[in-house]
Amino acid sequence: MQTIRLISSQRYLDGATIARKALTFKVFVVRTVVVELRGTRYRVLLDGHHNLAAARLASVAPTWRGPSHKTQRVMREMGQARFAQMLINNLTDTDWYDVETGAVIPELLGIERTAA
Numbered sequence: 001m002q003t004i005r006l007i008s009s010q011r012y013l014d015g016a017t018i019a020r021k022a023l024t025f026k027v028f029v030v031r032t033v034v035v036e037l038r039g040t041r042y043r044v045l046l047d048g049h050h051n052l053a054a055a056r057l058a059s060v061a062p063t064w065r066g067p068s069h070k071t072q073r074v075m076r077e078m079g080q081a082r083f084a085q086m087l088i089n090n091l092t093d094t095d096w097y098d099v100e101t102g103a104v105i106p107e108l109l110g111i112e113r114t115a116a
Contacts (some may be wrong), residue, residue, distance in 0.1 A: 004034055004041050004042060004043045005042055005043065005098050005100075005105075006032065006042075006043045006045055006098070006099040006100060007042045007043065007044055007045065007096050007097065007098060007099060007105060007108075008044070008045040008049065008092075008096070008097060008099050009087075009091040009092045009093070009094055009095065009096050009097075010045075010049050010092035010093055010094065011093060011094045011097070012092075012093050013049060013050060013053050014050065017050050017054075018050055018053045018054045018057060019054075019057070021050060021051060021054035022054040022055075022057040022058040023058075025051070025054060025058075027063050028048070028051040028052065028054055028055035028058075028060060028062040028063060029048055029051055029062070029063045029065055030045065030047070030048035030051050030052045030055075030062045030063065030064055030065065031045075031046045031047040031048055031065050031066065031067060031068060031071075032044060032045055032046060032064060032065075032066065032067075033046055033066060033067040033071065033075070035080070035083065035084055035087065036080070036084060037084050037087060037088060037096075037107075037108055038084075038088070038107055038108060038112075040107065042096075044087065045099055046067055046068075046071060047068070048062070052099075084112070085112040088108060088111065088112040089111050089112055095108070095109055096108040096109075
């Protein structure tokens with residue numbers, strides 16, 4: 001079975017927030033969605049970047065959840081192609097990268113253009 005790469009476009013993490021969560025949280029919820037971007041399926045880290053880092057710091061498995069109801073609604077309304085285009089074109093603070101390795105994903109660089 002092939003593992004789907006966990007990716008993100010957010011690298012910024014506040015160390016104090018991570019430490020506080022690692023010490024006080026018992027459950028670390030992380031939201032992801034599997035989506036096809038430029039012909040490859042990825043697992044996009046939507047929400048819970050600090051929770052994931054805190055879970056790792058506390059040596060606890062995170063609680064993986066799918067997209068929120070709001071995100072599901074947006075995905076339905078936009079359709080798969082437009083949602084993928086929106087993800088590629090709207091980065092948080094960095095290019096898409098593999099969360100496990102930190103490596104930028106060259107296939108996802110550049111904007112996604114619509115067909116005229």
